[in-house]
Amino acid sequence: MEKLFQAVYSGILYGSVYGLMAIGLTLIWGALRMLNLAHGSLYLVGGYVAWTALNVLGLPMLPAFALGIIGAAIVGLLIQVLLINRILGRPEFFNAAMIATVGASIAIESAVLILFGARVKQMPPVISGQFKIGAVLISYQALVIIAAAAISFALLWLFLGKTRQGLAIQAVSQQMDAARLMGIPTVASFMIVMTISGALAGLAGVLLSSVFYLAPTAGFNPMIKALVVTIFGGLGSVKGTIWAAYAIGLMEAFLQVYFGAGAALPGLFLFMIIVLIIRPSGLFGLGEAQRL
């Protein structure tokens, strides 16, 4: 029973984090049909900017965290403006975008290495302390992460469904040409999408750097997990991605609790391969027609 509770608790925590990372990827895929392989480096930017604001500039915690999120959003926007906007509409867009984002991610990672060194850093939690339910330790930081993720998902839901810009993004990802013909500025929509996904990755980086360590290579793992989540959720579907994030988080936690930490990743990948054989459009995939 305690094991079960532990697994559910960790699973929801993982799911929140994966969701924050994966939604950016899936939004970008939906709008631009591009695999943003620089997403992990946005996570890094969020973590390191917040760390610098906190420890070097001596800012209080909340402004420092806000700076981290803003920093990641700006870098995301810069990638869009400097790189992606210039290759939009080319026949080899998929290749070029992949190479450009890989390049950006290498550049950001090595810039972080040059600026901060390879030694790992850690952020303090937003609220320190923990309490016990049975034998399961629950930290306040974990509750903060879970709440922050849930609030972000709700805000994103409202933004996409209720605002003009959100509806424009939905239109662009459903049918780009038709959206453009209706007078929707597609490039502006892309820029908004990149900014949002940068901010979400930055938020994940800020919150997670107190749970895990912050190192120049720390962005890779969250990105891989986020990629797995987007696959399960069906690329381009926000609702599916959120469900998939929690499903994957729970599955990983159950594998860890019942089969040991080493079983989680292989188990996840094997499951992913099986899912893709049976359902090539993802577990919650809605097909091409219905996205977002």
Next chain:
Amino acid sequence: MMQDTAVQSSGTSTITRRLDLSAGPWATTNWIVLGIALLAMLALPWLVIQLSIGRFILHLLILFFVWSIVAQSWNLVMGVAGIFSFAQLALFGIGGATTGALALHLQWSPWVSLWLAPITATIAALIIGLPTLRLRGPYVVLLTLAFHELFRNFHTQGPTWIAGGGYGLRGVPKFGLEDMLGNDVGRIAYYYMAFVLFAIATYVIWRIFHSPIGVSFYALRDSETYAISRGVDPFRFKMLLFGLSAFFTGLAGGFYIHYNGNQSPAILSFSIMINLLAGIVLGGWGTFFGPILGTGIMTVLPELMREVENYRNLSIGVILALLAIFAARGLGPMIAAGVRTLSRAGRPAEPPPKGKEGEYAAKGRR
């Protein structure tokens, strides 16, 4: 059927159904130049070894041969077939681990076990390919990355016969050339071995570029629907190419482990993958000479930038991003185009080609 008979009965023109191999680029190749280049490559190590850093330069050349086999195979998969596979390094590692484990734990001779490396790599590729190659772009990226991570995980944390407690395979028997021939001549012998593997792989890949397989992929790229309707089965051709590229990659991995004497899981690190990818993109993705040129640059560049190692990765990243924007086809085609315009500038304008085609061309120009 109807169409076939109709064409044949018209008599004047017959359709050759098979690709006319005698019209390939080998028809116009200057074999004398190629022979001289080959002799130069064979004589090169004896000159280089005279230098004080000769053994190190030979080592770099051997590395270049090994990695350019991998880059060429990867280019075959990525550039020619358009399969966004990130499993190439894992296949390299599988090749190395196969022969390494056999030689280390079962005391096989490396000369024998080496030949199992390409076979297991090919089998592994076919197993990955079966679920993967039916899918499209992003899914292929994710599945192959997942496979890479799985193998890396196995190599780091798996049973001792492969993971060695996180150190990988250590103390693997080498080919033993340096014991037989001494350090200098032994290194030259390794050079010859690597060169022969490189030459065979390059020749086969060159032929593949202009074989029915290669041409099918150009057809698929230009018009997928039409190519499929003409009987090109994308899945079958992709599997074939994926298997072929795995064969040479596995062979390179097998040679590499018996040259180094070890294979650490670090061989599967992201940075090595990036280096390879950068080489392919830099040289020209989807072209024949591109990956060779790119690997050459990526072998020499780190040595020149050894002092500023951190800035090396930074510049690789920036260069990749810039290439994607300004020269998505890579340096190779750019250089080739430059050479062509230069050589054309010196010569008077070419006469139009003779015969019917020439007439049409001339008319078109007017």
